[in-house]
Amino acid sequence: MEKKTRIFRERQHELRREVLMLLGGCSKCGNNDIRVLQIHHTFGNGSKHRKEFGNSLYYLRSVKKEIVNGSDEYTILCANCHAIEHYIEQFKHPIKDKITEFGYIQNKELKGISIA
Numbered sequence: 001m002e003k004k005t006r007i008f009r010e011r012q013h014e015l016r017r018e019v020l021m022l023l024g025g026c027s028k029c030g031n032n033d034i035r036v037l038q039i040h041h042t043f044g045n046g047s048k049h050r051k052e053f054g055n056s057l058y059y060l061r062s063v064k065k066e067i068v069n070g071s072d073e074y075t076i077l078c079a080n081c082h083a084i085e086h087y088i089e090q091f092k093h094p095i096k097d098k099i100t101e102f103g104y105i106q107n108k109e110l111k112g113i114s115i116a
Contacts, residue, residue, distance in 0.1 A: 008057065011057060012056050012057050012060065015057065015060040015061065015064060016056075016060055017034060018064055019039060019060060019063055019064050019067065019074075020034055020037050020039075020076060022064065022067045022068070023039075023067065023074060023075060023076040024076060025037065025076060025078075026076055026077050026078040026081050027040075027075045027076060027077060027081075028077055028078070028081040028084075028085075029078060029080075029081055031078040031081075033078070036078045036079045036080075037076050037077070037078055037079075038076070038077055038078070038079060038082045039063060039074055039075075039076065040074065040075050040076065040077045040082055040085065041073060041074060042072065042073055042074065042075050043073055044089075
């Protein structure tokens with residue numbers, strides 16, 4: 001790996017760790033494994049926000065600065081909880097009423113479908 005690329009990635013990982021440390025583990029399930037934690041924009045538009053910066057280093061610097069200044073726009077979710085959160089936001093599925101608090105479908109005719 002080229003030296004510039006290695007230095008960039010090291011700084012990117014360091015900044016990511018700093019942001020994660022500021023916000024803690026997954027706000028839904030408590031997972032604190034840094035390998036699966038992701039930044040979630042609580043008010044949406046995360047994709048648009050990331051694209052404004054062109055690269056992740058500038059984006060992470062901005063996020064860290066906002067968090068340090070007291071922003072409540074960000075939370076940390078593990079990959080599973082993040083995927084579920086966006087699924088729920090996107091689909092608001094009618095079968096959701098049939099799902100228990102643990103994410104399992106109770107209705108026998110719906111078994112085998114994992115819609116949360």
